Amino acid sequence: MPLPHQSRNHTMPENKENAGLPKGVRRQRNGCYSITPRMPLGVVSAEKLARIQHVVEVFQLEEIRVTAGQRLMIPNIPKERLQAVLETLGLMGDTCKQYVQACPGAVTCRMGMRDSQTMGLELESFLNQFDLPAKVKSGVAGCSMCCAESYVRDIGLVGRKNGWTILFGGNAGKRVRKGDELARNVSEDEVLDILAKVLDFYRENAKAGERTARFVERVGIESIRRVMSKAEIQEQDGENGHV
Numbered sequence: 001m002p003l004p005h006q007s008r009n010h011t012m013p014e015n016k017e018n019a020g021l022p023k024g025v026r027r028q029r030n031g032c033y034s035i036t037p038r039m040p041l042g043v044v045s046a047e048k049l050a051r052i053q054h055v056v057e058v059f060q061l062e063e064i065r066v067t068a069g070q071r072l073m074i075p076n077i078p079k080e081r082l083q084a085v086l087e088t089l090g091l092m093g094d095t096c097k098q099y100v101q102a103c104p105g106a107v108t109c110r111m112g113m114r115d116s117q118t119m120g121l122e123l124e125s126f127l128n129q130f131d132l133p134a135k136v137k138s139g140v141a142g143c144s145m146c147c148a149e150s151y152v153r154d155i156g157l158v159g160r161k162n163g164w165t166i167l168f169g170g171n172a173g174k175r176v177r178k179g180d181e182l183a184r185n186v187s188e189d190e191v192l193d194i195l196a197k198v199l200d201f202y203r204e205n206a207k208a209g210e211r212t213a214r215f216v217e218r219v220g221i222e223s224i225r226r227v228m229s230k231a232e233i234q235e236q237d238g239e240n241g242h243v
Contacts, residue, residue: 007194022086033082034075041102043068043243055089068111069099096231104143105159112142114139114159119188123157126192130199133206151178154212157191160184163193168198168224169216177213180221182228193229201227 012073021027023037031068037044037052044052044232052072054066059081065073076083102120120140127136139150143157149172150156156167156179163185183194201224206215 015150025082025086028075031077032075033077033079034073035077035085036067036073037089038069039071040124041100041117043117044072047061051089053170055085058088059085061085070101092210092224098132098138099126100124100127100138100140101153102140103142103147105140109142111145112159113144113161114164115155116140116142116148116159119157119164119191122188122192123155123195126195129200130203132199132203134200134209134211150174153179155179155195163187166191166194169211169212169221171189173213175213177217180216182225196223197228 017163021033023042024038026034026036028034031142032167037048039048052064052074056074057063059077061074061114062076065075067073074085097110099122100123102116103109104117105116106114107117120138123140127138136154138155138157139146139148139153140157140159141148141150144158144160148156150158150170151170152170154170155167156170158165158167164187165184166186168182169177170178182191182198186194200214204216205219206212210218
């Protein structure tokens with residue numbers, strides 16, 4: 001398991017409209033606020049769900065929305081009610097820095113080849129160690145059907161019979177880009193080892209706000225693959241006692 005990484009480069013600039021607000025709270029264009037309670041990989045307990053419903057009913061809020069990021073959002077909260085809503089809602093968990101989407105995986109899906117839920121939680125915890133130049137979205141799919149949209153995410157993992165396939169530099173925005181394959185048939189620990197090297201290179205060389213898709217287009221995927229190869233050679237030399 002890779003060791004925690006300390007920030008050595010710029011970080012993503014904070015949205016001025018949301019500066020000073022608690023995690024998971026956003027100011028809307030209409031002057032109201034939204035709250036997005038933490039739901040790792042789209043999973044919410046019955047207790048949390050009941051608490052969210054209670055808040056919506058007590059404060060007579062309009063609706064609960066399901067977001068594209070596998071979360072529940074409580075929108076259109078008037079400013080004068082925000083603090084009371086937060087106090088009633090209570091601590092709903094820390095907010096993950098980076099978005100990780102995962103399918104049900106082998107535990108519950110008949111198509112699943114790998115445990116995407118466990119891998120997704122490990123990836124989310126791993127990504128929390130990094131301060132990156134831009135937001136990074138990840139998709140963890142338990143099979144090649146790719147329900148987690150891994151090929152159009154900054155980081156994509158696809159489970160196969162003999163291990164994980166790692167993808168990097170995908171994007172589903174207005175300039176769609178399919179992620180490049182970095183490795184295949186690797187174990188869970190190897191996934192994080194490889195991503196540690198790749199994200200260090202990205203963090204040290206990307207421009208502020210530059211997503212991985214544009215970064216790969218600028219520096220070339222071979223530059224990233226060379227970083228991986230160089231790191232492997234250094235590790236082998238270290239194991240053999242070479243300096």
